[in-house]
Amino acid sequence: MNHLIQIKNLGKTFKDFWYRPVIEAVKDLNLTIQQGEVFGLLGPNGSGKSTTLKMLLGLLRPTRGTIELFEGLRPEDVAVKARLGYLPEVSHLHEFLTPRETLMYYAALFGLPQVDAKRRTKELLQMVGLESVADRAVGRFSKGMARRVGLAQALINAPELLILDEPTSGLDPIGCREVKDLVRLLAKSGVTVLMTSHLLADVEDVCDRVAIMNKGERCAYGSTRDLLRNPDMVRFSVSGLTAEVAAEIRLQLEQRAARPVQQDFPEMSLEAYFLKVVSPDANNTAFKVAPFLEKKQ
Amino acid sequence: MKTIRKIFGIFLLALRASLRTKTVFALLLLMVTSVFLLPAVVKGDGTPQGDCHILVLYTLGFSFALLCLSTLWAACALFAAEIDNQLIQLSAVKPVCAFEFWLGRWFALLLLNAIALFAVYSAVYLQLRWKQRQPGWRESVQLVNRSVVHPLLPTPQEEAQEAYELLAKQKELPQGLSKAQILRVLTTKAQERYTIVNPGESISWRFQLPRPIATNELITIRLRFDTEYSTRTQVTGVCRIASDVLDAPMVEVPLDDFSLQEIEFDLSCQAFHLKHDLSGINLFFTHTGNPAKASALMLRFRKDVVVLTQGGSFEANLLRSALVHWSVLALLAAFGLTLSACFSLPVAVFSSTILLLLVMIGTSVTEVVSVEEEKEWLKKPGILVSRGVSAIAHHALRIDPLESVINGERIEDQAVGEALAWNVLLSPACFAFLGILILRRRELASGD
Numbered sequence: 001m002n003h004l005i006q007i008k009n010l011g012k013t014f015k016d017f018w019y020r021p022v023i024e025a026v027k028d029l030n031l032t033i034q035q036g037e038v039f040g041l042l043g044p045n046g047s048g049k050s051t052t053l054k055m056l057l058g059l060l061r062p063t064r065g066t067i068e069l070f071e072g073l074r075p076e077d078v079a080v081k082a083r084l085g086y087l088p089e090v091s092h093l094h095e096f097l098t099p100r101e102t103l104m105y106y107a108a109l110f111g112l113p114q115v116d117a118k119r120r121t122k123e124l125l126q127m128v129g130l131e132s133v134a135d136r137a138v139g140r141f142s143k144g145m146a147r148r149v150g151l152a153q154a155l156i157n158a159p160e161l162l163i164l165d166e167p168t169s170g171l172d173p174i175g176c177r178e179v180k181d182l183v184r185l186l187a188k189s190g191v192t193v194l195m196t197s198h199l200l201a202d203v204e205d206v207c208d209r210v211a212i213m214n215k216g217e218r219c220a221y222g223s224t225r226d227l228l229r230n231p232d233m234v235r236f237s238v239s240g241l242t243a244e245v246a247a248e249i250r251l252q253l254e255q256r257a258a259r260p261v262q263q264d265f266p267e268m269s270l271e272a273y274f275l276k277v278v279s280p281d282a283n284n285t286a287f288k289v290a291p292f293l294e295k296k297q
Numbered sequence: 298m299k300t301i302r303k304i305f306g307i308f309l310l311a312l313r314a315s316l317r318t319k320t321v322f323a324l325l326l327l328m329v330t331s332v333f334l335l336p337a338v339v340k341g342d343g344t345p346q347g348d349c350h351i352l353v354l355y356t357l358g359f360s361f362a363l364l365c366l367s368t369l370w371a372a373c374a375l376f377a378a379e380i381d382n383q384l385i386q387l388s389a390v391k392p393v394c395a396f397e398f399w400l401g402r403w404f405a406l407l408l409l410n411a412i413a414l415f416a417v418y419s420a421v422y423l424q425l426r427w428k429q430r431q432p433g434w435r436e437s438v439q440l441v442n443r444s445v446v447h448p449l450l451p452t453p454q455e456e457a458q459e460a461y462e463l464l465a466k467q468k469e470l471p472q473g474l475s476k477a478q479i480l481r482v483l484t485t486k487a488q489e490r491y492t493i494v495n496p497g498e499s500i501s502w503r504f505q506l507p508r509p510i511a512t513n514e515l516i517t518i519r520l521r522f523d524t525e526y527s528t529r530t531q532v533t534g535v536c537r538i539a540s541d542v543l544d545a546p547m548v549e550v551p552l553d554d555f556s557l558q559e560i561e562f563d564l565s566c567q568a569f570h571l572k573h574d575l576s577g578i579n580l581f582f583t584h585t586g587n588p589a590k591a592s593a594l595m596l597r598f599r600k601d602v603v604v605l606t607q608g609g610s611f612e613a614n615l616l617r618s619a620l621v622h623w624s625v626l627a628l629l630a631a632f633g634l635t636l637s638a639c640f641s642l643p644v645a646v647f648s649s650t651i652l653l654l655l656v657m658i659g660t661s662v663t664e665v666v667s668v669e670e671e672k673e674w675l676k677k678p679g680i681l682v683s684r685g686v687s688a689i690a691h692h693a694l695r696i697d698p699l700e701s702v703i704n705g706e707r708i709e710d711q712a713v714g715e716a717l718a719w720n721v722l723l724s725p726a727c728f729a730f731l732g733i734l735i736l737r738r739r740e741l742a743s744g745d
């Protein structure tokens with residue numbers, strides 16, 4: 001496995017106008033991210049997640065430590081920038097541009113030929129479900145719609161490394177679901193994804209490994225499965241049992257384990273219920289991730 | 298190829314930004330109003346010449362000043378606003394070099410300025426042509442374009458050097474001043490030096506014509522002068538003009554109307570009876586006034602005695618003027634962009650405006666600073682700054698194209714070339730270099 005990102009002893013201290021230190025946003029952070037994995041960066045507000053990402057992107061300069069990307073390159077290198085896509089935590093877009101023009105602009109910044117840029121723009125607009133509003137100025141877009149434009153521009157160059165800062169913030173549940181699918185499918189096709197989120201369920205669903213930050217420090221780090229496994233607990237879920245059978249099995253379990261057994265009736269998650277009620281097909285602003293990825297392959 | 302695509306993308310975005318924001322339209326409206334309203338509002342002296350002055354000097358000048366300010370501010374906004382509202386973060390993570398950003402935006406400003414200048418100049422030109430069709434105008438206002446030929450004289454620097462050596466020989470050099478300081482004063486004096494022609498005295502100049510003048514062409518001779526105490530009544534004179542062929546016949550022109558401070562007369566080259574084109578002229582002036590009553594004439598050789606030859610069409614001159622103005626705007630755009638890369642929007646706008654004002658007053662400050670003041674250390678920084686700024690501005694604003702246009706004097710190729718080279722190539726390159734250095738050093742996400 002290749003180390004796509006290697007962060008060593010990274011630290012960032014923000015200073016005020018007079019160069020007095022104001023806050024140490026990131027302290028002594030060490031991370032390695034492998035090619036092809038989905039890595040989640042978690043933490044409460046103000047724990048330094050976005051600051052870390054910005055340093056990775058060369059938008060902020062580290063106070064201490066080193067960052068290496070794509071084996072030996074530095075964040076400022078143009079070669080690095082050509083290979084990554086970035087979605088900032090707030091979608092800042094040029095308000096007077098339409099989504100189509102926005103995507104064409106960012107395609108131009110990658111030096112894509114006009115034909116490729118047009119094709120790519122069309123595909124991405126379709127994917128994020130903004131085709132019908134592709135010629136309206138983004139200044140009047142809702143938060144989620146702007147977010148979709150942001151996501152589309154992050155993919156304009158078919159990046160090898162995708163850095164997403166809270167990709168699901170502002171999206172409706174269907175959008176969230178689709179973004180998660182997208183991330184998973186992109187990862188399958190070899191794209192490395194680094195994302196932050198507060199929504200733990202999101203991270204749990206898609207991330208292979210996570211790091212949890214608090215007050216700028218890394219306090220947990222490892223594969224999601226390892227971190228979440230409760231070593232001596234087992235849970236069975238069975239549908240269609242009658243009450244008598246259930247009672248009988250419970251009795252047997254108690255006898256075998258010599259411990260009390262907890263029994264519950266799982267509810268559907270609200271997300272699952274929402275998705276069941278609001279059918280994605282009825283909503284024309286939905287993502288169309290599957291056809292997009294099919295086309296890619 | 299990729300670089301061109303990137304620059305073009307940035308160029309297009311800047312164009313769109315300017316076209317889709319209301320400020321540009323407000324500006325355009327203001328300019329259109331000024332072009333059509335100013336000539337109507339500003340009271341001239343009632344003569345067609347006066348109207349012409351207002352149209353060219355004030356209207357075009359005002360529109361140009363407006364463009365200067367708006368170009369500067371727009372340029373200041375281009376990076377600063379994007380950094381302030383964090384939009385730059387998305388572009389900065391794309392594989393675009395700082396110079397591509399800088400160039401793309403600068404090109405957009407260049408194009409916008411070209412369009413605006415074209416609009417303003419055309420509007421003024423159409424008004425001029427339209428007014429020329431009115432009675433009174435056609436006779437009195439001539440839209441011409443003539444090359445200005447100055448007499449062959451040592452340069453002010455040479456003259457200053459000579460004067461310095463003379464002073465040195467006579468041991469009369471002022472104490473406590475460096476050679477450079479003395480030379481600077483002497484050069485300024487040489488430029489503005491008056492020569493006095495007393496009644497009965499004669500004086501002559503030689504002119505080398507920049508191109509041969511055909512025998513059927515007209516040349517014009519212009520003299521400007523002052524008189525002692527501005528008494529003009531007693532002055533009479535005669536001009537004798539000869540081609541620079543040996544024993545050539547002289548043309549004699551008596552002058553007696555010195556009521557204006559300028560005398561201009563046309564001369565057909567046929568008068569010289571030459572077989573070939575005219576390449577040089579000798580001009581003799583004799584003050585024929587009564588020595589008892591007449592007052593002396595005062596002339597500044599370097600400015601006041603000129604020969605004018607056909608220089609092309611008026612339109613061509615107007616175009617050159619527009620080109621010079623465009624070059625100044627290009628310089629301002631580059632300057633604004635670099636400030637924009639260094640500072641936040643309010644700071645950039647404030648400092649650029651202050652600097653622009655400094656340029657305007659800088660020239661006058663450096664002229665009035667006395668040698669004694671220069672030595673006071675308290676005043677030194679101020680003088681240094683204004684001198685530096687005006688040194689830069691001196692190159693940028695070497696010629697005043699509108700003054701030339703209104704005087705019907707051709708803006709020479711060399712002047713246009715120099716303006717373009719200095720304002721569109723050299724200085725912007727320096728500013729770009731500086732701006733790019735700073736852009737690369739800055740943390741674009743810190744937002745302060």
Ligand SMILES: Nc1ncnc2c1ncn2[C@@H]1O[C@H](COP(=O)(O)OP(=O)(O)OP(=O)(O)O)[C@@H](O)[C@H]1O
Pocket residue numbers: 014015022023025043044045046047048049050051052089742743744
């Ligand atoms: N430009 C800045 N100048 C000064 N302090 C900053 C700057 N940017 C971030 N900080 C501080 O650094 C700390 C970490 O901020 P950061 O944005 O990285 O947090 P985060 O983990 O992304 O939080 P959230 O979950 O709310 O997005 C915060 O205390 C914040 O106030």
Ligand SMILES: [Mg+2]
Pocket residue numbers: 049050051089165
């Ligand atoms: Mg954040």
